[in-house]
Amino acid sequence: MKTDFKRNGKIWQRYLPVLFLFALMLSFTSCYTDYGLTAADYDVVVTQYDKNTDFGAFKTFTMIDSVFHITGDTTESDSDLLTRKYDKLILSTIRENMIKYGYTEIKNPTDQNKPDVVITVQALGTQVDQYYSGGWYPWYGWYPWWGGYPGYYPGYYPPYMGKSTYYVGTLFIDYFDVAASLSNPDNAYVIPWYATINGLLESGQSETRLTGTIDQAFEQSPYLKVK
Amino acid sequence: MKIKYLIIALMFLSVNIFAQNFLGVLSYNTALPMGTTGDYISDFSWKGFSFEGRSFTNRNWSFGGTFGWNIFDQKITDLIEIDEGDKGTTVKGTQLRYVNSFPIMATGHYYMGKRKDSFRPFFGLGIGTYYIIQRFDIGVFRREVSNWHFGLAPEAGILLALSRTTSLMFSVKYNYAFSAGVAVDGSTDNSQSYLGFNIGLAFAGY
Numbered sequence: 001m002k003t004d005f006k007r008n009g010k011i012w013q014r015y016l017p018v019l020f021l022f023a024l025m026l027s028f029t030s031c032y033t034d035y036g037l038t039a040a041d042y043d044v045v046v047t048q049y050d051k052n053t054d055f056g057a058f059k060t061f062t063m064i065d066s067v068f069h070i071t072g073d074t075t076e077s078d079s080d081l082l083t084r085k086y087d088k089l090i091l092s093t094i095r096e097n098m099i100k101y102g103y104t105e106i107k108n109p110t111d112q113n114k115p116d117v118v119i120t121v122q123a124l125g126t127q128v129d130q131y132y133s134g135g136w137y138p139w140y141g142w143y144p145w146w147g148g149y150p151g152y153y154p155g156y157y158p159p160y161m162g163k164s165t166y167y168v169g170t171l172f173i174d175y176f177d178v179a180a181s182l183s184n185p186d187n188a189y190v191i192p193w194y195a196t197i198n199g200l201l202e203s204g205q206s207e208t209r210l211t212g213t214i215d216q217a218f219e220q221s222p223y224l225k226v227k
Numbered sequence: 228m229k230i231k232y233l234i235i236a237l238m239f240l241s242v243n244i245f246a247q248n249f250l251g252v253l254s255y256n257t258a259l260p261m262g263t264t265g266d267y268i269s270d271f272s273w274k275g276f277s278f279e280g281r282s283f284t285n286r287n288w289s290f291g292g293t294f295g296w297n298i299f300d301q302k303i304t305d306l307i308e309i310d311e312g313d314k315g316t317t318v319k320g321t322q323l324r325y326v327n328s329f330p331i332m333a334t335g336h337y338y339m340g341k342r343k344d345s346f347r348p349f350f351g352l353g354i355g356t357y358y359i360i361q362r363f364d365i366g367v368f369r370r371e372v373s374n375w376h377f378g379l380a381p382e383a384g385i386l387l388a389l390s391r392t393t394s395l396m397f398s399v400k401y402n403y404a405f406s407a408g409v410a411v412d413g414s415t416d417n418s419q420s421y422l423g424f425n426i427g428l429a430f431a432g433y
Contacts, residue, residue: 031298031325032362033325037321044319046316046318047316048316048317199366200367220306
């Protein structure tokens with residue numbers, strides 16, 4: 001190796017590869033970039049509509065004035081994972097969007113005064129348990145779950161197993177075609193539009209996230225507008 | 228018998244290394260996603276590297292192998308529109324899209340000029356496999372697929388001598404992984420391709 005050194009002459013050339021390798025390693029701390037997501041980034045709004053429905057023909061609507069909790073148990077009307085705190089906000093935001101799109105609300109429908117559309121809202125809470133098998137090193141991404149002290153030699157510990165639990169809420173907004181449902185020979189309800197909103201529960205900014213995602217559901221469904 | 232062949236093979240390899248017929252290349256790789264890869268992720272990739280060994284059979288030809296890693300990722304907030312017959316579906320959410328590609332290839336290169344030239348253009352071809360992991364995150368949902376693809380990688384580049392044993396290498400490599408399995412979006416066309424722009428250091432072995 002001595003001969004090499006003499007031949008090369010310059011010391012920096014000996015260190016260049018090492019520096020190069022080091023720079024490379026620094027740039028690849030993870031194969032999946034963490035974009036620093038906020039709770040709102042985990043919100044998803046899905047809407048679906050039936051292309052054969054003439055939404056422009058609907059003019060009036062009635063809302064069922066409470067949010068149904070899907071509990072999996074018919075005797076339970078309230079889900080353990082969901083709060084009733086935001087029910088009013090959810091319903092009023094949907095109502096505002098319907099009115100903004102040109103619909104007229106019928107508060108007390110009768111047989112003589114039927115709405116064109118009935119809106120129902122259902123909510124589901126889900127608990128998700130996620131298990132991590134940590135590596136030998138308290139890597140950047142693992143650090144919050146790692147049990148040991150940062151000062152200890154990390155390789156000394158056996159791989160760490162961790163569990164994290166999060167709660168997911170799903171809101172279902174269904175838009176029933178009343179006339180089609182009543183005349184349907186199959187006796188089944190006809191839902192030409194629905195929205196499903198999914199996001200993390202109790203992660204902050206619940207009010208703005210709820211109103212924002214409900215607004216988004218209508219915004220991405222411009223065909224709902226009354227002509 | 229097998230051990231005998233192994234020893235003979237190792238002897239040849241050592242002879243090559245000590246006869247300065249060996250080139251070790253460490254490169255930093257950037258890449259422009261193309262084809263279906265580009266449809267999925269359009270952002271240029273600044274994350275990638277590769278290790279390569281090249282053994283010269285004569286002054287102009289080398290054969291060897293390479294292992295690399297290219298990372299493509301993008302955050303997208305655009306609407307997804309899905310048309311299925313009578314149903315129209317729209318999805319809004321923050322999407323995180325990732326492609327991790329690991330090429331493992333046998334390579335052959337042809338070099339112009341003489342060994343001691345300070346500027347040597349070369350052309351090469353890699354044949355082997357790409358192990359490709361595609362990941363799609365939206366909201367709390369994740370879909371991930373991984374496949375082994377057969378692949379080809381033609382390459383053109385230059386070696387610039389820094390010293391007797393060290394050279395700078397610049398190359399452009401077209402990476403093409405033939406379709407294998409199903410893509411992360413469910414499509415049966417799962418060919419993946421990208422154009423790599425590589426800068427590396429090549430060390431001649433004594």
